[in-house]
Amino acid sequence: MDKSPEQPTRKPPRFFGIHARPGKAFSIVLAILPFAVLLIVYLTASEIRHRENEADKLLPKISQMTAAVQHMAFEKNRRTGTYLMLNDTLASMKRLLIGTGLAAATALLLGLNIGLFPGINAALNPFITFIAMIPPLSVLPILFISFGVDEAAKIVLIFLGIFPLITRDIRLAVHKLPHEQLTKAATLGASQFQLAYRIILPQVMPRLIEAVRLSLGSAWLFLIAAEAIAASSGLGYRIFLVRRYLAMDVILPYVLWITFLGFVMDWLLRHIMRCFYPWYAANGGHK
Amino acid sequence: MSSQPGFLHIIDVYKAYNGKVILDNIDLQVSRGEFCTVVGPSGCGKSTLLRLIIGAEVPTAGRILLEQQSVGPPDIHRGIVFQKYSLFPHLTVLDNISLGLRLGGRPGSKEMSGKEIYEEATAMLEKIRLAEHGNKYPHELSGGMQQRVAIGQSLIMKPKILVMDEPFGALDPNTRENMQLFLVELWEQEKMTVFFVTHDLEEAAFLGTRLLVLSQYYVDDRGNGRQVNRGAKITADYQPPATVSSKAVKQTREFNELIACIRREGFDPDFLQHAEEFNLKHPDSFQTLTREESG
Ligand SMILES: Nc1ncnc2c1ncn2[C@@H]1O[C@H](COP(=O)(O)OP(=O)(O)O)[C@@H](O)[C@H]1O
Ligand SMILES: [Mg+2]
Numbered sequence: 001m002d003k004s005p006e007q008p009t010r011k012p013p014r015f016f017g018i019h020a021r022p023g024k025a026f027s028i029v030l031a032i033l034p035f036a037v038l039l040i041v042y043l044t045a046s047e048i049r050h051r052e053n054e055a056d057k058l059l060p061k062i063s064q065m066t067a068a069v070q071h072m073a074f075e076k077n078r079r080t081g082t083y084l085m086l087n088d089t090l091a092s093m094k095r096l097l098i099g100t101g102l103a104a105a106t107a108l109l110l111g112l113n114i115g116l117f118p119g120i121n122a123a124l125n126p127f128i129t130f131i132a133m134i135p136p137l138s139v140l141p142i143l144f145i146s147f148g149v150d151e152a153a154k155i156v157l158i159f160l161g162i163f164p165l166i167t168r169d170i171r172l173a174v175h176k177l178p179h180e181q182l183t184k185a186a187t188l189g190a191s192q193f194q195l196a197y198r199i200i201l202p203q204v205m206p207r208l209i210e211a212v213r214l215s216l217g218s219a220w221l222f223l224i225a226a227e228a229i230a231a232s233s234g235l236g237y238r239i240f241l242v243r244r245y246l247a248m249d250v251i252l253p254y255v256l257w258i259t260f261l262g263f264v265m266d267w268l269l270r271h272i273m274r275c276f277y278p279w280y281a282a283n284g285g286h287k
Numbered sequence: 288m289s290s291q292p293g294f295l296h297i298i299d300v301y302k303a304y305n306g307k308v309i310l311d312n313i314d315l316q317v318s319r320g321e322f323c324t325v326v327g328p329s330g331c332g333k334s335t336l337l338r339l340i341i342g343a344e345v346p347t348a349g350r351i352l353l354e355q356q357s358v359g360p361p362d363i364h365r366g367i368v369f370q371k372y373s374l375f376p377h378l379t380v381l382d383n384i385s386l387g388l389r390l391g392g393r394p395g396s397k398e399m400s401g402k403e404i405y406e407e408a409t410a411m412l413e414k415i416r417l418a419e420h421g422n423k424y425p426h427e428l429s430g431g432m433q434q435r436v437a438i439g440q441s442l443i444m445k446p447k448i449l450v451m452d453e454p455f456g457a458l459d460p461n462t463r464e465n466m467q468l469f470l471v472e473l474w475e476q477e478k479m480t481v482f483f484v485t486h487d488l489e490e491a492a493f494l495g496t497r498l499l500v501l502s503q504y505y506v507d508d509r510g511n512g513r514q515v516n517r518g519a520k521i522t523a524d525y526q527p528p529a530t531v532s533s534k535a536v537k538q539t540r541e542f543n544e545l546i547a548c549i550r551r552e553g554f555d556p557d558f559l560q561h562a563e564e565f566n567l568k569h570p571d572s573f574q575t576l577t578r579e580e581s582g
Contacts, residue, residue: 178371186362
């Protein structure tokens with residue numbers, strides 16, 4: 001494009017290059033595109049397979065999936081007298097929330113004290129680093145043996161799986177606070193206890209929420225792994241149970257449902273962050 | 288200036304980091320009510336001296352006394368204002384100001400009710416002229432406003448001494464000048480003792496009732512070889528013309544001559560005075576040199 005006088009500035013490209021400005025509407029189109037492609041590819045493949053074999057189970061039709069959801073979610077199970085999908089969801093969410101909550105609380109206390117007090121750091125930091133190195137799934141058999149196959153083992157697995165990382169994150173956040181703050185707090189008469197729990201702790205809370213957001217993916221992984229191996233309810237349990245009958249019409253909606261639950265939790269945490277910690281983003285935190 | 292000598296006493300103080308001497312046999316005595324400014328080239332050890340006074344670090348040798356008491360770790364008797372990070376970003380302006388009162392209150396004073404604390408913090412907010420901004424967070428304020436909050440936050444504790452490390456160093460020239468006037472007024476009202484570090488000569492000469500130059504550019508009888516591990520000393524100690532609450536003083540000849548003189552004495556690496564001949568004119572000034580320094 002030549003630079004004629006009537007065209008003093010060139011419009012930035014809409015898509016290509018680092019200067020691209022896609023604009024709001026076009027961004028939405030772009031965001032939908034991969035989903036649409038995936039859907040079309042699926043529908044086409046499903047159609048082809050069903051044309052070849054009417055009883056195909058691998059790529060069920062949309063109608064088959066809605067029928068399965070109808071059956072799992074909105075009809076009482078004849079054997080148990082409960083709504084299976086609701087039951088599975090409640091069981092999984094309970095484990096996930098308790099495990100993640102315990103991990104977050106523990107990590108907050110540990111990370112805060114390790115980060116602030118050099119003595120505690122010397123005593124505990126190498127240990128936490130060691131724990132963080134253990135692949136959590138490798139201790140799952142130990143957990144089943146020691147805690148039984150009920151709730152405890154699954155919760156402990158989630159806890160062990162995510163608390164070391166959050167602890168280290170909180171510790172780093174404490175380290176990153178300017179040293180001036182500690183001096184300033186002391187000149188305002190803060191005891192060490194007040195420093196830790198009234199000045200430092202509120203400042204690392206948003207960092208805790210961020211770390212939990214990032215850890216939720218792992219938490220789901222550990223939950224589903226534990227449920228797959230030994231459980232009598234739960235989303236992971238169901239998926240691995242119906243796998244034996246190749247019930248893709250149940251598995252696929254369940255996967256979408258789990259994804260949706262994860263999305264909602266992430267969205268909630270992000271909003272808690274925005275409402276309660278408005279100062280955080282302005283001081284170098286992530287949005 | 289009515290003064291009680293021996294309020295802040297620094298005697299034979301050394302500070303070294305990893306064997307490198309930064310502060311080299313510092314002697315200093317500051318009276319109560321003094322506005323003491325410290326200037327010097329960047330990196331000479333001004334902040335280090337300040338950290339020793341506040342107690343955030345301990346001297347390698349020597350003693351620091353506040354009202355005849357050896358100073359310990361930072362406490363409620365010494366207020367501080369840094370260039371940045373003096374405020375707590377998660378607290379509103381009002382909560383920042385009242386923080387000290389809420390944490391434990393002033394030493395020796397009776398416990399204050401929430402209402403009393405609120406009233407006192409509000410009064411301080413007015414004093415620093417931020418009455419309408421109490422519910423904002425620090426990041427919503429301009430740099431100058433933030434520093435006023437930091438000053439109010441320290442002052443509400445009525446510290447024996449207010450220590451400031453380049454508090455206006457990040458402000459634009461206009462705001463900076465306003466802040467200087469603001470601080471002088473506050474100092475006159477509150478009759479406080481201030482220890483003020485800056486690298487801006489004009490600021491130091493304008494604000495100070497006493498002006499110290501800290502510099503590593505000097506000679507003494509230890510010679511000049513590489514093996515001499517020399518640190519900064521107080522190379523000049525002035526009593527600037529009486530502080531006036533007007534920036535007109537900055538235009539006077541006297542003021543500008545003083546600045547030119549200090550610039551040479553403290554900031555010119557080629558102008559090397561002997562330690563025995565430092566310009567220590569202030570009545571409170573004293574210096575004890577070791578035998579090596581003046582043989
Ligand atoms: N904690 C520290 N460890 C090692 N060296 C330091 C430390 N703090 C300051 N210094 C050194 O001491 C010197 C003086 O620093 P500082 O007091 O900050 O100077 P100023 O405030 O006058 O600019 C600098 O050379 C700096 O590198
Ligand atoms: Mg400095």
